Amino acid sequence: DIQMTQSPSTLSASVGDRVTITCRASQSISSWLAWYQQKPGKAPKMLIYKASSLERGVPSRFSGSGSGTEFTLIISSLQPDDFATYYCQHYNSYPPTFGGGTKVEIK
């Protein structure tokens, strides 16, 4: 199975900060990468697919980039609603696997 590694595992930030989360794949996955946001007690919500395509309805402050094995999720100006855990997930092959998550906390 392809292993996905996210960093950092926890991130403390303030409202208005620019936030960057990194995801690495153990082998090339082209652009077959999605990003999700999950809040406590809730289902994951997809933010981005195909590495950089924004899901309908997701605010434009979220952006994704990368290809091959290195990917990035950027929140350009952190909002109060953005404090959550973020997961990357490859879908190059089955089983798709997730990174370990990045918890974005209030500084």
Add this chain to the structure above:
Amino acid sequence: DVQLVESGGGLVQPGGSLRLSCAASGFTFSSYAMHWVRQAPGKGLEYIAFITTHGGSTNYAKSVRNRFIISRDNSKNTVYLQLGGLRPEDTAIYFCARAGETGSYYGDSWGQGTLVTVSS
């Protein structure tokens, strides 16, 4: 709006069985592949089963292969997950998710989940 509602979770003894259901609405169910994904308490996410639009093809994670069975009934807009040979490590919230474009291995819409607890 897309809506996915899981049901059927509960407390079951090790070695037992359970059937989960996921009722879909707000989209043409027969046009979408579907996933089951689980999350152990306080842990990360794991895709465990996938089924194509008309059930002709399925995939399973190694952790559940030969114990769990995914199926669907397009006339009822419902996808199922039959859980068998349950182990304590199968304790998790089980989510169903609609597969992304052209049956991709990601979920673009998710249900709220149903909790399965395996314990004696």
